[in-house]
Amino acid sequence: MTNLTLTIGDKNLSSWSLRPWLLMRQTGIPFSEETIKLDLPETKRILRERSPSGLVPFLTHRDLVIPDSLAIAEYLNELFPDKQLWPADMAARAMARAISAEMHSGFSALRTVWPMNFVREGLQHLTTGGVQRDVDRIDAIWSESRRKFGADGPFLFGAFSIADAMYAPVVSRFRTYGPVALSQASQDYMDTISALPALQDWRQGALEEMSG
């Protein structure tokens, strides 16, 4: 029985929850999950009571409650050094951290205009308010990471890393609001992420939540 519990929001909507969830599932870290449904009248009260930041996701490990997707990823990296959640090579690791931080703090146009709606496709392709600039930057990040650091596998830095988990919701957004014109390397990368069984499980969970 695991002593890690990841608390997440609705699978269709909560892009920040998807990141640590996918990281743990994809790298075989055992955990229990629980959901706090967003957008209910009691949501804010429950979040205030349960989460130090008032937000999901948060990770509970013994008496420690860690909020924030990137902080959770860093904690797991320290807890499971054998899992190699960041790339082993120092230069690759620096770039993986840089693009993860950029995702965490940036791309506000994309996140505002194209909110995650995991199960939907064919929604209107608006590129107002800097969305195209964000799309172009992500295309450059994906294709350059693949070209410079990705030779040993299909992910941004070869093996699956925290950086892939951080960008997974973008893959979903590009499908929901696409078609998005991308380099061949980025299109191939989207296909790799979309085909992950763990991501398909997340999608199934989103569908079940919506029908239940």
Ligand SMILES: N[C@@H](CCC(=O)N[C@@H](CS)C(=O)NCC(=O)O)C(=O)O
């Ligand atoms: N910087 C945080 C952002 C977390 C966040 O914004 N979570 C949203 C859901 S995706 C939330 O909890 N919203 C509260 C609400 O909808 O009431 C992280 O990386 O985890």
